[in-house]
């Protein structure tokens with residue numbers, strides 16, 4: 001791991017290349033990443049995550065849970081392009097290690113997430129088939145609201161005894177007052193969103209490792225970095241909505257990876273894991289990653305920034321996403337080249 005330190009550092013940097021067209025969001029990426037490092041020991045986050053996952057992938061058995069899905073009933077009724085592709089790539093890579101994926105999202109986002117996971121190459125099976133396959137994915141509908149969410153989490157964890165890790169990729173979570181917001185401070189209706197922070201808490205109580213990627217501050221996992229962002233984040237202490245609690249999520253996870261675009265954080269985690277494990281053939285090719293970005297559009301999702309039905313992610317074109325993935329592959333090439 002030590003010898004890979006700089007390569008993990010490069011992956012962290014690439015996942016945090018900032019391309020924001022909205023002035024209000026420019027400069028925030030480095031702020032969040034710096035807070036992520038400061039709160040978690042200062043070592044490259046992709047490397048820490050690869051290290052934490054090493055014994056899980058080495059065992060080659062068990063279930064990983066991947067939670068994603070964000071949108072709003074007015075502009076993004078079927079979700080957005082950031083999140084699904086990150087989950088799809090992680091599911092594909094973890095499947096190559098023999099881990100089956102249980103993917104969870106709210107009902108309106110199920111089609112887009114399913115399409116993305118299939119496009120990246122993972123088979124999606126019903127539970128009876130899924131439990132027999134080490135590399136398959138299953139998609140579960142995460143109920144909205146607090147009460148239904150709690151029953152869902154308890155039932156799921158009682159039924160699935162082999163959950164090894166839970167990932168939250170671009171998954172909104174509530175602030176310290178329990179209010180959900182989008183990244184620009186607008187509150188979300190409590191009964192329209194999954195209360196997936198309950199799953200994070202329940203997993204941690206059971207000693208199941210939790211990982212998160214977020215790119216705004218309102219996503220699950222920012223609880224870890226909250227203190228460091230309260231005064232520096234533009235909506236840290238005041239969201240502008242009546243709650244006055246700020247947008248910063250208050251949910252803690254074991255490993256939080258802030259990224260410029262959440263998909264990129266998930267790609268970097270995947271690449272770091274394959275690099276650390278010497279299993280580079282597990283990484284999907286760009287054309288599969290590209291398909292996982294485009295597939296949600298055909299299923300009704302839009303770009304969360306522009307609102308357009310084009311295969312861009314947070315305003316970054318496919319060309320930009322390819323450049324980012326290519327740079328990560330360049331890190332792989334360098335890491336494998338003898339000095």
Ligand SMILES: [Zn+2]
Pocket residue numbers: 179181185187239240241242243244245246
């Ligand atoms: Zn508020």
